Amino acid sequence: MEIEAPPTEKRYEKPEGERRGLVIVNTGDGKGKSTAAFGLALRAHGRGKAVKIYQFMKVPSARFGEHRMFEQLGIPIEGLGDGFSWKSQDLEHSAQLARDGWARAKASILSGELFMVTLDEITYPLIYGWLPLDDVLQTLRERPKHVHVVLTGRRCPPEIIELADTVTEMTLIKHAFKAGIPAQRGIED
Numbered sequence: 001m002e003i004e005a006p007p008t009e010k011r012y013e014k015p016e017g018e019r020r021g022l023v024i025v026n027t028g029d030g031k032g033k034s035t036a037a038f039g040l041a042l043r044a045h046g047r048g049k050a051v052k053i054y055q056f057m058k059v060p061s062a063r064f065g066e067h068r069m070f071e072q073l074g075i076p077i078e079g080l081g082d083g084f085s086w087k088s089q090d091l092e093h094s095a096q097l098a099r100d101g102w103a104r105a106k107a108s109i110l111s112g113e114l115f116m117v118t119l120d121e122i123t124y125p126l127i128y129g130w131l132p133l134d135d136v137l138q139t140l141r142e143r144p145k146h147v148h149v150v151l152t153g154r155r156c157p158p159e160i161i162e163l164a165d166t167v168t169e170m171t172l173i174k175h176a177f178k179a180g181i182p183a184q185r186g187i188e189d
Contacts, residue, residue, distance in 0.1 A: 020146065021144070021145060027123065028169035031172070034120050037152050041053055041075060044148075045073060049116060052077075056102075057081045058083070058120075081097050095125070102135075105119055112146070117147065117148070122153055123156045133159060
């Protein structure tokens with residue numbers, strides 16, 4: 001490790017543009033995409049802003065740690081799917097759930113009633129061809145000016161990355177699962 005001196009001068013000038021809703025993407029093969037999105041939702045909720053989280057791969061009855069906490073805090077979170085594709089008994093049914101869920105999420109975005117809408121794991125139904133990319137792009141472009149949309153998932157389509165205001169790629173360096181350590185409750189659920 002190389003030691004460095006802390007900065008003594010501000011490293012940037014304050015932007016002079018107008019405040020507006022952002023499109024934020026968390027993608028890549030590393031862990032933390034959903035966790036970062038949930039952190040933004042908590043931050044917004046803490047400021048009294050209306051937030052909703054849609055999870056495209058989780059079942060509506062899911063009770064993971066985030067569901068339990070968001071329920072206690074009064075942050076709505078909705079599972080739209082039937083689990084990951086390798087668990088599905090009927091992929092056409094999974095695709096229809098994604099389309100139905102997208103209709104609800106799209107309506108929330110366009111209504112303008114929410115400050116932030118999180119589309120957790122939306123990249124999967126997009127790359128599987130279950131959702132029309134053009135409709136998602138059009139919705140992001142036509143959303144009310146104040147609405148922030150956060151999208152997560154691996155292999156985010158380049159068209160969304162191009163449209164987004166902020167894109168973070170989580171890079172996998174090392175993962176306990178690859179060393180034979182199973183998922184841990186409270187860490188990966």
